[in-house]
Amino acid sequence: MEKRHEELQQELLAKYDAESAYRTQLGKFAAVVTLLGISLTLFHLYTAFRGPYVSIIQGAIHVGTALSLIFILYPAKRSLLKKGGVPVYDFVLALAAIFANFYIVFHYERITTKAIILGFTSLDIAVATIGILLLLEATRRSVGMPIVIIAALAMSYGLWGKGIPYFGHAGFSWKVLSTELFFSSNAIFGIPIQISSTYIFLFLFFGVMLAKTGISQFFNDLSFAATGRLTGGTAKAAVTASALQGMVTGSSVANTVGSGSFTIPMMKRAGFKPEFAAATEASASTGGQIMPPIMGAAAFIMAEYTGIPYNEIMIIAIIPALLYFIGIYFGTHFEAKKHGILGLPKEKLPRFEGLFKRMDLLLPLLTIIGLLLVGYTPTYAALWGIAAALLVSSFRKDTRLSFRELLASLEQGARTALSVIAACATAGIIVGIVVLTGLGGKIAGGILELAGGSFFLILFFTMIACIVLGMGLPTTANYVVTATMAAPALMEFGVPMIAAHMFVFYFGIVADITPPVCLAAYAGAGIAQANPMKTGFIAVKLAIAAFIIPYVFVFNPILLLEGESLWFLIVPLITALIGMASISAGIMGYLIRTASVFERSLLVLAGLMLVYPEGILVSLIGLVIMLAVGFFQYRKDRKLEVSVG
Known part of the structure; x- marks a missing residue:
């Protein structure tokens, strides 16, 4: 029974949450996922204990291992989830993701010093291009298409933004753009990945x-x-x-x-x-x-x-x-x-x-x-x-x-x-x-x-x-x-x-x-x-x-x-709490008894006046309106009780 419950949970997650739509039948690749997953977690525990590596190296290991896991775990289409095993092309993509990111680790000194002065090689540009494309595909599989579309539009803007009115800029070549995105600590390996x-x-x-x-x-x-x-x-x-x-x-x-x-x-x-x-x-x-x-x-x-x-x-x-x-x-x-x-x-x-x-x-x-x-x-x-x-x-x-x-x-x-x-x-x-x-x-x-x-x-x-x-x-x-x-x-x-x-x-x-x-x-x-x-x-x-x-x-x-000092927090906090109660009562249609449309409107208005932060007078008027609605509802309720009695 518990196993079936977990299966239903996973089906629901896979349906509505892209990050949960992963393969469950990995076959011989299950051991690879286990090895990579354990290694990635141990790497972070180790660097947390001894201190992280240089940000771009730490980020490259972090991203490269994660992308390789994504290509093994997440199929190219959700319709392929029911098929067992991992296609060869996904394993090749996993290896390519490790290669592209670990290329930074092994060439760190040259990439961050000589290449900036003498220029990047054709191989550098090819690796950067592959790394960016693999990242976008892995993100599409594990997160969804919207963020990939926004990233693609951003890169298009970087390449061809010269002629755009108001938002235009000088424009960048793919050589400059790709290496700046993949080999610097300002983009892919910028603050978000450094914190991640x-x-x-x-x-x-x-x-x-x-x-x-x-x-x-x-x-x-x-x-x-x-x-x-x-x-x-x-x-x-x-x-x-x-x-x-x-x-x-x-x-x-x-x-x-x-x-x-x-x-x-x-x-x-x-x-x-x-x-x-x-x-x-x-x-x-x-x-x-x-x-x-x-x-x-x-x-x-x-x-x-x-x-x-x-x-x-x-x-x-x-x-x-x-x-x-x-x-x-x-x-x-x-x-x-x-x-x-x-x-x-x-x-x-x-x-x-x-x-x-x-x-x-x-x-x-x-x-x-x-x-x-x-x-x-x-x-x-x-x-x-x-x-x-x-x-x-x-x-x-x-x-x-x-x-x-x-x-x-x-x-x-x-x-x-x-x-x-x-x-x-x-x-x-x-x-x-x-x-x-x-x-x-x-x-x-x-x-x-x-x-x-x-x-x-x-x-x-x-x-x-x-x-x-x-x-x-x-x-x-x-x-x-x-x-x-x-x-x-x-x-x-x-x-x-x-x-x-x-x-x-x-x-x-x-x-x-x-x-x-x-x-x-x-x-x-x-x-x-x-x-x-x-x-x-x-x-x-x-x-x-x-x-x-x-x-x-x-x-x-x-x-x-x-x-201001904390003493000045007391009144705004109290009025905000009362205001939230009044707004909730108006929206849900009940305070002391079921509220009419007019009473609901007054309660919402009173609540907005109570949470309005400028001036105590406005809040006091809101409080009076809320209490008035509560009083009339109480009177109406009492009359109904007497009538029924």
């Missing part, structure tokens, strides 16, 4: 260790014990569990399937409609990528781009992340009250007494958070977090890993990182072109000109661009592109750097639940056997906080702990 090959891989492996040792299941049990008995307890537990799981996962789709296969059936049994159950899981799982400490791995790149230490970004992100999840929590509460859905009986929930005896399983997560907060590097924190997971899991038979399971975890760590590595490397092409041609400044100027000087329109156009890009790009790659192109436009208008980067980060993430693409909603709907488009629209309603909060912290950066 040091921090991100280790944190993804940490997530694998939590799953393999059963510590992730402890998070679920803790969530259900804490909230399962409340009104609509199954949905609230799903939100809490997804927030905890999201701390250490980098994929909203994978998180939706992993948590949702357990939570969605429970929500349906409790009385929630299939679309609502799927939407709750999808919106909460998507929000997991903005939840510290890991935040979908993009936070590490944000630290590099902004120059703000990662441990500070982790703290800065706490309030917006909590507001997001509290907004979903309110939505599930009002929906449950509207339909009279109660919590689970006590006997069906995990007992706190048993969970307290297993609280040591939180040690790995607390180790990472603690080390980051006191100022240690993410590499050091991740390494000790992995060690702590191995340590605490060894104390119990049900969490202890055998030697074979440990080897499987090492292999799985590499598999989990493949799509992230491909996406970061391909995003590096886009960033390289933007920097090389000066496109970033021109796009920022174009947005400013299009908005006609209107600050709100600049924010709105930037939001639309981030959502559209996010529909086709993974979170990390989307952030890399938008941080390069869109964030500078906000900063030119005086938005603080961290607020601009958080703004584009948030809207890139919510693309996973925004119709028409909404991949996380599709995955949740697949589990719930629900209408996927309807699920997407409900997920947007639940996650409305994600569409409002970024505007709030741009207008009032105090929510990002910018500027």
Whole structure:
């Protein structure tokens, strides 16, 4: 039964998540995948312990090994997934990927010194061309076509951008462009891959260790014990569990399937409609990528781009992340009250007494958070977090890993990182072109000109661009592109750097639940056997906080702990929380009783006035409107009770 459940999970992931559409019947190549996967993970553990190699060598080993694994694991077309074994041409492509990237390792001195002065050879250009083409094909297989199209358009712009009005540039030959993209530390092996090959891989492996040792299941049990008995307890537990799981996962789709296969059936049994159950899981799982400490791995790149230490970004992100999840929590509460859905009986929930005896399983997560907060590097924190997971899991038979399971975890760590590595490397092409041609400044100027000087329109156009890009790009790659192109436009208008980067980060993430693409909603709907488009629209309603909060912290950066002392945070935080409750009540159509269209409109208006950061008077008016609606609903409810009595 458990094996069939895992098979259904994998089928669902392969359908909606490109990174999970890999071969399961590898035949004689299974040993090759195991060897390469274990070697890649051990390489990162070794370099984390002794210190990384020079960035381009570290990146070349990281990318070359990952691409070879992708060509063996991912078929050229999904229709070939059912066929067993690996075609010879894919094995040849895997060898070519290793050759092209390890060519950099063996020719590093010449490529970075003599070749820059004397020029690159014909063989160098051929290797660079092969390396770029192999990267794009591997990315197409493991991530999807949209990011490949954007990278191809970027390279075309680099080659033939001379005649383009306004955005034109001098143009580059293929010799210059290919070698700049493949042999420098400004493009494919730029900041995204440098962070991927040091921090991100280790944190993804940490997530694998939590799953393999059963510590992730402890998070679920803790969530259900804490909230399962409340009104609509199954949905609230799903939100809490997804927030905890999201701390250490980098994929909203994978998180939706992993948590949702357990939570969605429970929500349906409790009385929630299939679309609502799927939407709750999808919106909460998507929000997991903005939840510290890991935040979908993009936070590490944000630290590099902004120059703000990662441990500070982790703290800065706490309030917006909590507001997001509290907004979903309110939505599930009002929906449950509207339909009279109660919590689970006590006997069906995990007992706190048993969970307290297993609280040591939180040690790995607390180790990472603690080390980051006191100022240690993410590499050091991740390494000790992995060690702590191995340590605490060894104390119990049900969490202890055998030697074979440990080897499987090492292999799985590499598999989990493949799509992230491909996406970061391909995003590096886009960033390289933007920097090389000066496109970033021109796009920022174009947005400013299009908005006609209107600050709100600049924010709105930037939001639309981030959502559209996010529909086709993974979170990390989307952030890399938008941080390069869109964030500078906000900063030119005086938005603080961290607020601009958080703004584009948030809207890139919510693309996973925004119709028409909404991949996380599709995955949740697949589990719930629900209408996927309807699920997407409900997920947007639940996650409305994600569409409002970024505007709030741009207008009032105090929510990002910018500027004023913490005392000035109290009032904006309280009004934001009350405002989120009012907006959720209006959207879900219930406060004290079912709301009319007029009452819903007033509640949404009141909520927007409460979260509006400029002036206490506006917030007070919003509070009065919300209380007035609540009072009239209470009076109406009492009259109905008297009438029935």
